[in-house]
Amino acid sequence: MVKVLELFDLHHGNLRLLNPATGALDLIAQKGFPPEYGEQFSSIKIGERTSGRIFRMRGPVLWDNIQTDGSCAYLALKKGGVNSILGVPLIAREGIVGTLTVASLQRGRFGEREIELLAALGRVVGVAMENTRLLRALESSVDDLTRLTLRLEDSDSVKHRLLSVISHEMRTPISIILGNIELLMEGSFGEVTQQQIDSLLTLRRSGTGLLFHIENALDVSQLETGGASVHPDLFTIDQVRDVLMEFLADEVKRKHLTLCWEIDPGLPTLVTDQGKLSKVFRNLIDNAIKFTEEGSMAVRIKYVAENQMVKCEVEDTGIGIPESQFQVIFDPFHQIDSSHTRLYGGMGLGLRYVKKALELLGGGIEVESTVGKGSRFRFWFPANYVKQE
Structure with a gap:
């Protein structure tokens, strides 16, 4: 508020913000007004008084001589010798969030230049105030989550x-x-x-x-x-492969590995959630690349016409997984051990996603592996998704 008044070489002004809880305009800052002003008008309704009218008009409002203008409701300002008042709304992305008002003892103090400048300041201050509010809301949410995490x-x-x-x-x-x-x-x-x-x-x-x-x-x-749902699409597994290779080819090449796709020519067009299925393949292949320093990976996809199921394998020649870890690797936030966490990184969520997504699609997954030789993940899902009751 002080900086705004210095810019205009003025000594009177106030800033109000909309209180979402009450729908009123609360006085946030003021300078130069009589003490009874802040006490009597700490909060005003939309449409009432000068600031309330500015908010309702949704644009700059100018009073050139309030001493003779009966439409200006602030008797306290008249007693203080104020003659000219200029007010603008504070405009943020989501709408009007408050008002900014300046006043002068001089009649006709504000012209087009001052109106344009204060309106521009209203937009800047409005966005700043909204950002501050959002930041405080985010900080409050983080504080709530932190307290909950501690408990x-x-x-x-x-x-x-x-x-x-x-x-x-x-x-x-x-x-x-x-x-x-x-x-x-x-x-x-x-x-x-x-x-x-x-x-x-x-x-x-x-x-x-x-x-x-x-x-x-x-x-x-x-x-x-339980917030996820299935959105069935009509697509081929070749489409999934082609998109995935755009993301994976550079990393495969960088590590001097080979990645082979073996797709059953009898595989029909699929009717299931393409996005979720693509992420299943990508998570498994990402893991294969990450844990394989030399050798190859293979993706095998076969169609079983008898039960209309698609059976897949993702196999690598990487570090392998101890048998004792076969079940827990699908738990959230799980890593094989701390040394692998440091060496290979990751949040321990990829296999959890794979398991939960396949279950949602009506399928499942299992693993077999030998430490030092590699791993093979077998998974399956229906070629035509049927909503589960």
Whole structure:
């Protein structure tokens, strides 16, 4: 408020914000007005008094001489010698969030220049106030989740809620970063060299991978809480493979591995949730690539006409999994052991997503593995999704 008044070389002004709970305009800051002003008008209704009218008019409102203007309701201001009042709404993305008013002892103090300037300030202050409100709401939510986490530190449900909030907040900025990387690669900000393109490709690959894990966390949270549903699509497994290879080919090449797809030529067009099924394949193949330092991976897909089931395998020649871990690897947040967590990374949610998504699609999964030789994940799902009662 002080900075605004200094800009206009004034000594009187006030700032009000809309209280969502009461629907009234609460006085947040004031300067230069008589003491009874703040005491009597700490909160006013929309449409009443000067600020209430500014809010209702949804645009700048000017009083050139309130001493002779009966429409201005602030008798306290008249007693204080105020002559001119200019007020504007605070405009944010979601609408009007308050009012900003300045006053002068001089008649006719405000012209077009002052009106335009204060209106522009109203937009800036409005967005700033809305951002502050949203930040406080987010901080409050994080505080609530933190307190809950402290009370139930080992509860998976709390971990899912906290992870869901964090993942949701991270998804938007990462998407913006990826969008800017694409613009840079296209030369939208100037010509780029091949070396710069190579660096941008590395950034894009890392960012895309991070975004995938963030979306994985959100998806697992939905699956765990019963918020996920099936959206059947009509598609072929070749479509799934082609899209996945766009994401996976660079990493396979970087690690000097081979990835072979063996698809049953008799496999029909599928009617199930393409998005969820694609993520099942990607999580399993991602794991195979991550835990395989040399050798190969194979994806085998076979159609069993008798029961119209699709049976699949994802096999690798990686580090393998101890038999004692066969069941718990599908638990949320599980890692084989702490050394693997440090070496290979990950949140321990990929296989949890695979298991829960396949169950939702009417299928299942099992694993066989030998430490030091590799792993084979077998899973199945109906070619035509049937809603389960």
